[in-house]
Amino acid sequence: MDKKLRDDIYIHAIEWVREAGEVIRDKMYGPLDIETKSNANDLVTKLDKETEQFFVAKVKSKFSGHFIHGEEGYGDSPTSLDGTVWIIDPIDGTMNFVHQKRNFAISVGIYHDGVGEIGLIYDVMANVLYHAKKGEGAYKDDVQLPSLPEIGNINEAIIGMNHFWLCENKLIEEQVMQKFVKDIRGTRTYGSAALEFAYTAEGIIDGYISMRLSPWDVAAGIVIVNEVGGITTDIDGKIVNMLDKSTILTCNSVLQKKILGMLKEGRK
């Protein structure tokens, strides 16, 4: 992608993410019109929808040839990654947004012909922006993030994951998941995949694993983690498909091999 064009897209994307965050902070204590989607705990609010509509309007007015792949379906729902595609989660961690009023993020990944070029994860309540352009490093606000810690033993690793995967896991034997949790140093559950990617990039957790995420949960995070030398695949070690749901493991490459090896033993 042309560097000048990418810089222009990046500047606008950051401006819109901050503007959307401000609107969310203003409106979040008003009526949220909470609905459920795939199950009783899969929540969506008026602000998820309005925020996505805001991005669709902004992107289409400034970059009319770009496509939008957004969680709430107001974009183009593209069937290919040809061209420039904005992969947007207007609120990642909606349960946190509704119940906790913190620990949710706006996640924007911008891909060109399938390559992740820009990643933005905005922690709305903390007013902290994690951002990266491919090949130019990852930043937390103005501070460049160093390369990931070279932790190579899983017994020193803190891994983000949802406890849900210990009780109902269609892909990995529960006993193997339990052994994994016992063998690592600790788990953390933040409830926002995007923030868990950002924390992995920051090195405050050593990785993040999930058995089911959507492209908008991970698109920005993959770009940011790449820039600090991390790697993201599905739990079989395959590249993540940005047009479909997927399992996810993100961490440094040494841990990745060890964790994939452990999980393979329990693969159903």
Ligand code: 2AM
């Ligand atoms: P969301 O809040 O945008 O729905 C919670 O552990 C993480 O998983 C959040 O990033 C959440 O994103 C995502 N998530 C929740 N339910 C999901 C589902 N049914 N499919 C895919 N991702 C989901």
Ligand code: CA
């Ligand atoms: Ca969401």
